[in-house]
Amino acid sequence: MERVRLPTSRQRRGRFVLTVTLAAVAVLLAGCFDPLDRAGSRDPDPNHIVVGSGGVLEAQIIGQIYIDALKANDFQVTDQLNSGTRERYVPALKAGDIDLTPDFIGNLLYYLASNNSAVSAERAEQISTITDLPGIEAAMPEALGPDLAIGEPAPGSDSDSVTVTSTTADRYRLKTIGDLAELSKRQTVTFMANSEFATRSVGVPGLEKNYGLRVEFRPNNDSGGQATINELTSGRVTAADIYTTTPAITTENLVVLEDPKNNFPANNIVPLIAKSKVTPKLLEVLNAVSAKLTVTELRDLNYAVSGPRKLEVEQAASEWVDRWNLNEKIGQR
Known part of the structure; x- marks a missing residue:
């Protein structure tokens, strides 16, 4: 957005009042501007990645970790964390307003299958009964469609439990x-x-x-x-x-308690990516992050922000990235 230029003192008072009023309105509109309302704005540069996330704290932390690790590997990164619910950020990924977001693989599969016109209602119902991680991964390609892709799921799963x-x-x-x-x-x-x-x-x-x-x-x-x-x-x-x-x-x-019959769907953390931005380099960075996101690490990250330390999301992510040497380029770790 262009910067609003205020008139100088030599300009007539009437024009001054009008211009200042318009500037104030522009500021208010900018404060209400939602970047995800714009469609088709994707930068074709594969090294420019717009990172979004759901609104839950855990998703924002992981999104910030993606940002830090990508920057360490010379990606140009734009922060659009806290992009709303899946109903908002999945269309934004397809439209070109964001390129990457963390998600939870089981819930993601069920959402995509039920909202993909190429998947029949009967097949979507079948998919909704899949709860084990291998089965979820096997069903994911047909649900993702032509515009989306995923990286490797993390070992850590944010699932229901007994x-x-x-x-x-x-x-x-x-x-x-x-x-x-x-x-x-x-x-x-x-x-x-x-x-x-x-x-x-x-x-x-x-x-x-x-x-x-x-x-x-x-x-x-x-x-x-x-x-x-x-x-x-x-x-x-x-x-x-x-x-x-x-x-x-x-x-x-x-x-x-262990769930050997997979009553609860696997909800391993997974990077959801606009397919047009998928490159070997991007996947290498994201998969390196995912490999470290165990259940214990996810609990610790959540505790760093919600526990007595009350860290900001940025600080918690930065400390974690540094601890796992993800602040260095791939190949130099």
Whole structure:
């Protein structure tokens, strides 16, 4: 946008008032300007990457890590983090307003399949039942379509879980969801999660179908937040749906029960890329980042921002990139 030039003192007062008023309006409009409302603005230069992200804190941290690692490898990077929901940033990727964003592979697959006109409703329904990572990766190409691509998924997955305290796990020798199902045959198992978990196919119905786990369900719509964690650690509920990258799993010494039947969809972190910007160099950088994003690392990154240190996203990302030597060029690490 051109800079607004204010008139000099030699100009007539009437013109001065009008121009200043127009300048003020321009500033207000600039403050409300949404770059994702522009379509088809992609710079064809493969070394210029516009990085976006969803609004959740974890996505913004990972997006900032992408930015730092790409800059270290001589990419020109434009920051468009916090680009809104998937309903906004996926069309923006296709339209040319952003080139790259982190995403969660299972949820991404289901969204793309259900919003791709080339995928039939029947096939989209079939895809929605795929929960294991290899199956999700195998189905992804048909859902991505001609405009999008992904890099390698990170080992870290931000998934739903059945989580218990270490005291409960030790007392009843719980390692898997199946172990908890056996316990539920002998005594009441109370379970806390968002209210929709009671009817979701991967929620209470899925746990009963896949494992025979029967629970006394107690809704709490904080998405596995502090209120749910307090209920769990106090012993008022036996188990809860806590997202696997939640820092409290480490800080409160909680135990995520293994899910060998893949009741919960894999949600490994994955870079979602505009296909026109995919180059070997870009993939090399992004895959190097992904390789380090384990569940433990994701919890630590989230804790660095939300915990007592209260780091800004930029500082947390910078420290992490430095620690893993991702601030150096590929081939010099």
